[in-house]
Amino acid sequence: MxxxxxxxxxxxxxxxxxxxxxxxxxxxxxxxxxxxxxxxxxxxxxxxxxxxxxxxxxxxxxxFTDVLRVEHIGQFFLNSALIALVSTGLGVLLGSMAAYSLSKVYMAYRIRQVIMIWILIVRIFPPITTAIPYFVIIRGLNLSDTHVALILTHTAFTLPFVIWLMLGFFQDLPDAIDKAAIMDGCSLWQRFCQITLPLALPGIAVTAIFTFIYSWNEFLYASMLTSRTAKTLPVVIAGYMSDKFLRWGEMSALAAMMVVPVMIFAGLTQRYLVRGLTFGAVKE
Structure with missing residues (x-):
């Protein structure tokens, strides 16, 4: 007792x-x-x-009223939204295609390992190490202060992350589904678009949220590659800091407003979010 x-x-x-x-x-x-x-x-x-x-x-x-009165603040919001949405779409699409090829297409083991390690190494590089080369290349292509410059940069930096994340989701899909599609005469592109992508929607939702957050909050390249036309909100927030003043109120107000689109984006993908976070957790 x-x-x-x-x-x-x-x-x-x-x-x-x-x-x-x-x-x-x-x-x-x-x-x-x-x-x-x-x-x-x-x-x-x-x-x-x-x-x-x-x-x-x-x-x-x-x-909040002071922030909304900033000149061209609406344009800066649109710049951030456009760049984040387009780079997320491109990154998820291209990364999913690459991940599907690595997981479902026959390839020699050593070649596959070399490609995956190379992708991982690209992801490991700190962004600051490639900042100057990116600046020189973008300026040489006459893309300075354009949306295209940031879209290309964000897409390039999110691709390794998308590939590695989607690779795990695709590998968790049963091979029998892919083999059945081959028996039905589906091409590689048909298997990817009509069968694999719908089944991997939870993983795509999780990947898209992380990719969107990265692009939405990215500051280093946005501050280097833009000045006014393609200026984004993180650069605007940094403008409230100087050696003479630090406007905590305006910075916090704009940062709080920046959280809203992320919450909306996450809410739109909530249907698949929980399933994506637990996707592949249980093996059958």
């Missing part, structure tokens, strides 16, 4: 510790978002006080 009570007490203690750790992790993850939103509604004087105000008792919409 005493042993049973000890066991129950240990279970309750373990469950309590699990809840406490989970709550601490949730607070650590959610606090930056909370701080961003609250700072967006603070008065300027409240953003620089020490100690900082954790729970503000007053708020204002002036930071």
């Amino acid at each position: 005493a042993a049973a009570r000890t066991f129950v007490s240990q279970q309750r203690l373990g469950r309590l510790l699990l809840y406490l750790v989970t709550a601490a992790v949730l607070v650590a993850v959610a606090f930056p978002a909370y701080w961003l939103v609250t700072t967006a509604f603070k008065y300027e004087v409240d953003t620089i006080v020490s100690p900082p105000i954790i729970l503000p008792l007053r708020g204002t919409l002036r930071n």
Whole structure:
């Protein structure tokens, strides 16, 4: 009887510790978002006080109105949306085609391994190491400050990630489906478009979200390759920082507004998101 009570007490203690750790992790993850939103509604004087105000008792919409009054802010929003959507579409399409070829098309083992390692190495390279070559190439092609320059750059940098992620999804699809399609006379392109892609929609949704977030938030190349015509929102946010001032309110307001399109994009793909995150977790 005493042993049973000890066991129950240990279970309750373990469950309590699990809840406490989970709550601490949730607070650590959610606090930056909370701080961003609250700072967006603070008065300027409240953003620089020490100690900082954790729970503000007053708020204002002036930071948002100041951001919306910035010249060409609408164009900058459209630039970010256009570049992120097009580069996501191209990256997912081209990366899925490459991943399907590596997973379903017969290829010598060593050749396949060399290609996959090369793709991985390209992904490992820090973006700053290729910044100057990209700048020289884009300027040589007369594409400076254009949407095409950022679309090509973002697509090139997301391709290795898309290939490796989609490769896992395609490899989890049963080979019997592909063989049955071959027996029915389907070509390689028909098998890819009409059979494999619909089955891999959960994986495509997850990949598209990560790719969109990367392109939407990318700053390094956006700041180097654009000046006004193709300027994106991360570059606008950086403009609120200088050696003389740091406008926390406007920065937070614009950053909070930038989260909305990502949430909308994730909401549109929510139908496949959970399935994609658990795709291939259980082997049959």
